[in-house]
Amino acid sequence: MYQFFVAPEQIVGNRIYITGSDVNHIRNVLRMRIGEELAVSNGVDGKEYRCGILSMTEDEVLCELRFIKEDAVELPVRITLYQGLPKADKMELIIQKAVELGAFRIVPVATKRAVVKLDAKKEKSKLARWQAISEAAAKQSKRAVIPEIAPVMRFADALQEAQTMDVRLIPYEMAENMDKTRALLEGIKPGQQVAVFIGPEGGFAEEEIAQALERQVEPITLGKRILRTETAGMTVLSILMYEMEGKGQNA
Helix, strand or coil: CEEEEECCEEECCCCEEEHHHHHHHHHHHHHCCCCCCCECCCCCCCEEEEEEEECCCCCCCEEEEEEECCCCCCCCCEEEEEEECCCCHHHHHHHHHHHHHHCEEEEECCCCCCCCCHHHHHHHHHHHHHHHHHHHHHHHHHCCCEEEEEECCEHHHHHHHHHHCCCEECCCCCCCHHHHHHHHHHHCCCEEEEEEECCCCCCCCCCHHHHHHHHCEEECCCCCCCCHHHHHHHHHHHHHHHCCHHHHCCC
């Protein structure tokens, strides 16, 4: 079942209007035909609209709503991944996998040890590319929302923003208490907002860890092995997905 996203105003009664680049994808890449079924989400209400194709033009695919699938596909917590800017194209992989694993929002963070420095022009281009990757991953994994890729944020600003969240976690190689880590992760409840801070290659500087601790960000351990930046975030998100999947749906 192919998945597409539309704006809420493109769903009118039992008619759904698909426009933009998805039209060419449906007509010329997937070669779908009148009557075939596809899934549509509006990125807001978490519902999956199953519909059949009524007509197609070069600019629009008109669909008729058949039924609404309301099974919750999103995690019952909203996870923001604050990812230290990594080298090369690693951010693309991180975004793709974070979206598949249920992250609600991803914030690239400029940290002291981050090698990558983006000027305004490069950042705009990168953000467009990263958002496109998020959308593609959301479609592939049948997400009900397209996770936002926020503009690059300074570490201090990321810490400040995270103060509004219920749980704040930072994997740290010097953290040792696995029982405490398990308790923190198992104690997360449906409806909470979770911030996860991941350092770039080389990790966070000592003063950044100190700043995080001052802001009540909880250090956690991911085991005795040192994980790459592209692995650490996936590990935390995988654990959270396992812990939270299905919780709160019948509350």
